[in-house]
Amino acid sequence: MAKIRKSEKKEMPALNTASLPDIIFMLLFFFMTVTSMKEVTYKVRFTPPEATELQKLEKKSLVRYVYIGTPTEEFRKVYGSETRIQLDDAFADISQIEDFIVRERESMDEDEKNLMTVSIKADKDTRMGIIADLKQALRRAYALKISYAAVQRTSY
Amino acid sequence: MAKKKVPEINASSMADISFLLLIFFLVTTSMAVDKGLSRRLPQPLPPDMKLEDTETKIKDRDIFVVKINSMNQLLVEGKEMNVRELRAAAKEFIENPANDENLPVKTQEEIEGLGLVEYTKDHVISVQNDVDTQYQAYLEVQNELVAAYNELRNDYAMTRFGKVYDELDEEIQKAIQKMYPQKISEAEPKNYGGNK
Numbered sequence: 403m404a405k406i407r408k409s410e411k412k413e414m415p416a417l418n419t420a421s422l423p424d425i426i427f428m429l430l431f432f433f434m435t436v437t438s439m440k441e442v443t444y445k446v447r448f449t450p451p452e453a454t455e456l457q458k459l460e461k462k463s464l465v466r467y468v469y470i471g472t473p474t475e476e477f478r479k480v481y482g483s484e485t486r487i488q489l490d491d492a493f494a495d496i497s498q499i500e501d502f503i504v505r506e507r508e509s510m511d512e513d514e515k516n517l518m519t520v521s522i523k524a525d526k527d528t529r530m531g532i533i534a535d536l537k538q539a540l541r542r543a544y545a546l547k548i549s550y551a552a553v554q555r556t557s558y
Numbered sequence: 559m560a561k562k563k564v565p566e567i568n569a570s571s572m573a574d575i576s577f578l579l580l581i582f583f584l585v586t587t588s589m590a591v592d593k594g595l596s597r598r599l600p601q602p603l604p605p606d607m608k609l610e611d612t613e614t615k616i617k618d619r620d621i622f623v624v625k626i627n628s629m630n631q632l633l634v635e636g637k638e639m640n641v642r643e644l645r646a647a648a649k650e651f652i653e654n655p656a657n658d659e660n661l662p663v664k665t666q667e668e669i670e671g672l673g674l675v676e677y678t679k680d681h682v683i684s685v686q687n688d689v690d691t692q693y694q695a696y697l698e699v700q701n702e703l704v705a706a707y708n709e710l711r712n713d714y715a716m717t718r719f720g721k722v723y724d725e726l727d728e729e730i731q732k733a734i735q736k737m738y739p740q741k742i743s744e745a746e747p748k749n750y751g752g753n754k
Contacts, residue, residue, distance in 0.1 A: 423572035437587035451694040453701040456593040531689035549594035
């Protein structure tokens with residue numbers, strides 16, 4: 403007859419967690435490479451429009467952003483609920499666009515200056531008047547490569 | 559001499575530390591890739607030039623007018639149209655398959671890499687929008703026009719080379735781009751019967 407061996411120790415053996423840090427580090431590096439830091443804190447609220455013929459913005463360092471939308475809740479009291487433009491971290495006026503572009507271009511490398519792309523991140527309910535003004539300002543500043551930020555449309 | 563045993567380093571907190579880092583990065587970064595509809599703006603006009611000088615004479619048949627009013631309705635070549643029909647209409651205009659008299663003139667030209675091809679060289683698509691047009695409607699129109707060009711390029715690449723446009727060599731892509739150049743001109747927004 404088989405004898406059921408009773409172990410002397412009832413205690414569970416300690417789980418070897420030596421590889422746990424390695425796994426977590428791997429995850430960490432994965433996320434560090436595929437994600438990017440937030441550029442700014444949004445002061446305007448916008449939902450991007452939908453489109454299908456989208457292209458990726460290749461080099462982040464060559465892209466400058468212009469945000470257009472209605473001010474978020476906390477800024478409503480000061481700035482009202484009219485559509486506003488945000489450059490970097492502050493609200494801006496159409497007249498400041500040109501200066502902004504020129505300033506940003508100055509800080510770029512010489513050979514990359516004409517590759518600068520301006521990404522227009524505007525709310526889908528924005529009226530075209532403000533966007534047309536923006537485009538005119540960009541033309542004057544010689545920032546001719548633009549990209550209308552949009553999300554992929556899934557259905558019609 | 560007895561072998562000295564190195565005391566094991568307690569690494570149990572290592573996991574916690576890396577977890578903390580991981581969570582920090584998850585919170586501060588964003589996964590979303592920036593995508594957008596790429597366009598190129600025209601060169602700015604010299605300040606001493608008047609707008610009339612730039613309006614070169616373009617024949618009526620070479621121009622495809624898309625107007626968007628403040629209610630986001632489309633008027634394409636004088637007819638009302640739904641955005642979904644715009645792509646097909648634009649494709650027909652650019653291609654002019656039947657050599658229609660009301661559609662742009664086809665010219666034969668030698669293009670490096672493609673040989674002698676017939677294409678509508680002087681066609682222009684003109685988009686005019688209202689100050690009050692919604693951005694989404696405007697972008698949809700732009701999107702459909704770009705899509706029309708992309709489809710034409712793709713169709714041509716398929717029939718001529720049996721490959722998708724994106725998989726072709728850069729030189730041939732350039733040649734096809736020359737055959738189907740994106741000519742979308744935008745007028746200053748007007749106030750068509752808006753409330754101002």
